[in-house]
Amino acid sequence: QQKVQQSPESLIVPEGAMTSLNCTFSDSASQYFAWYRQHSGKAPKALMSIFSNGEKEEGRFTIHLNKASLHFSLHIRDSQPSDSALYLCAVPNTGGLSGKLTFGEGTQVTVIS
Amino acid sequence: NAGVIQTPRHKVTGKGQEATLWCEPISGHSAVFWYRQTIVQGLEFLTYFRNQAPIDDSGMPKERFSAQMPNQSHSTLKIQSTQPQDSAVYLCASSLTGGAVTGQLYFGEGSKLTVL
Numbered sequence: 001q002q003k004v005q006q007s008p009e010s011l012i013v014p015e016g017a018m019t020s021l022n023c024t025f026s027d028s029a030s031q032y033f034a035w036y037r038q039h040s041g042k043a044p045k046a047l048m049s050i051f052s053n054g055e056k057e058e059g060r061f062t063i064h065l066n067k068a069s070l071h072f073s074l075h076i077r078d079s080q081p082s083d084s085a086l087y088l089c090a091v092p093n094t095g096g097l098s099g100k101l102t103f104g105e106g107t108q109v110t111v112i113s
Numbered sequence: 114n115a116g117v118i119q120t121p122r123h124k125v126t127g128k129g130q131e132a133t134l135w136c137e138p139i140s141g142h143s144a145v146f147w148y149r150q151t152i153v154q155g156l157e158f159l160t161y162f163r164n165q166a167p168i169d170d171s172g173m174p175k176e177r178f179s180a181q182m183p184n185q186s187h188s189t190l191k192i193q194s195t196q197p198q199d200s201a202v203y204l205c206a207s208s209l210t211g212g213a214v215t216g217q218l219y220f221g222e223g224s225k226l227t228v229l
Contacts, residue, residue, distance in 0.1 A: 034217075043117075043204070043220040044156070088156060100146070100169055101218065105155035 002027045002093045006104035013111050019076040021107045023089030026070065033065055034101070035074045036088040044088055048074070079111045117221035119205050125227045126195050134224045136188045138207030145188045146206045146218060147180055156204070162188060195228045202226075 003026040013019045025033075034049035050056045050063045050072070065072040076083055086108050090101040118137040126132050138145045147159040149172075160170040162182040173180065177195075182188040192199055202223040210216035 036218075041222075043222045044218075045220070046217045049217070093158065100158055100161050102158065103148075103156040 002030070002091055002102040004089060004091050004102050004104040006087075006089055006107050008107060009105075010108040011110070013079050013109065015079060015081060015111055015113050017079055019074075019079045019083065019109055019111070021074045021076075021087050021089075021109070022071065023073065023091075023104055024071050025091045027091070028067065028070060030067075030091050032092050033063070033072045034090045035061075035063065036090060036103070038086040038088060038106075040085070044086075047087075079109075081111045081113055084109055084111045117205055117207050117219055119203075119221035119224050121224055122222065123225050123227075125229065127229055128196060129194050132192045132195050132199075132226055132228075134190045134192075134203050134205075134226070136190070136205030136221060137186055138188065138205070139219055140186070142207035142209050142219070144208040144210065144216070145182060146208070147188070147190050148204045148206065148220075150202045150204055150223070151200075159190070159203075192226070195226070197228045200226055200228045 005024050007022045035047040036044040037047045038044040048063050050065050056063045060077045062075045086106045088106045089104045093100045093102040120135045143164050145162045148156050150156045158172040160173050160180045161168045165182045177193045180190045202225045204220050204223045206218040206220040208216040208218050
């Protein structure tokens, strides 16, 4: 059974700063790693995903994946108030490539002006 | 594209009553997932259909929860004899593939169930 944990639970970041979020997983066979973002009262929406070790950048967002450490992270450059949301990491539940995702409990990010 | 549509958005039931939640997935998506979200437990997987067939219901409390997908455009989650601990936001998601290759999940905005 895949276990996914996120840290920190919450974060307050000044506008323009870097936001860094962490996610650990338990199944070393996992092959897909994703971040979702959920604004208050809204649906979670996929932000970014990665399949292989290393780094992937899309605009202000970067994912780092280190499979050996069972860890991946999300970094948001030049954080904006609109980035304030609950960030959820997700990994396939049974490891490998599976249609079912296990989510972490989330990191609540607040960006203050 | 209207996205995943869930109804009702809010439902209040008395303890012991039945609640039925509906989900219309994105047209053309082959997989439909149900999750439950609470402050304490976070986002928990309940059940999953692919091409209308039930694939995995390992997250469903067996006695009172049931889910069906009678056609490709409609899934329901039924909770019998609701209890206060069933209070949560129930989220439906669909995915283009949902099988051999993990695909992006598209979530609806959820049905907030409150059991008094």
